[in-house]
Amino acid sequence: MVPFGTVSLTSYFHATEDDLKSLGPSPVLGTAEARIFDRGFHDQSAQLWSEGGRLLATSHQLVYFRDPA
Helix, strand or coil, X not given: CCCEXXXXXXXEECCCHHHHHXXXXXXXXXXXXXXXXXXXXXXXXXXXXECCXXXXXXXXXXXXXXXXX
């Protein structure tokens, strides 16, 4: 196993509490995209979307990992 840990994590909520309550048990779609893996670090952006196409939240994360090589 490769050791890893979050260096920074920022999340932005674009939906109100009432917006989220109105979703009920509906599924949400999560997408994530990593841009670079370099010198033991990688970044990742993520989005959460409602079933109806509303952007609920976005996030950006920077992760450290120990390269086993």
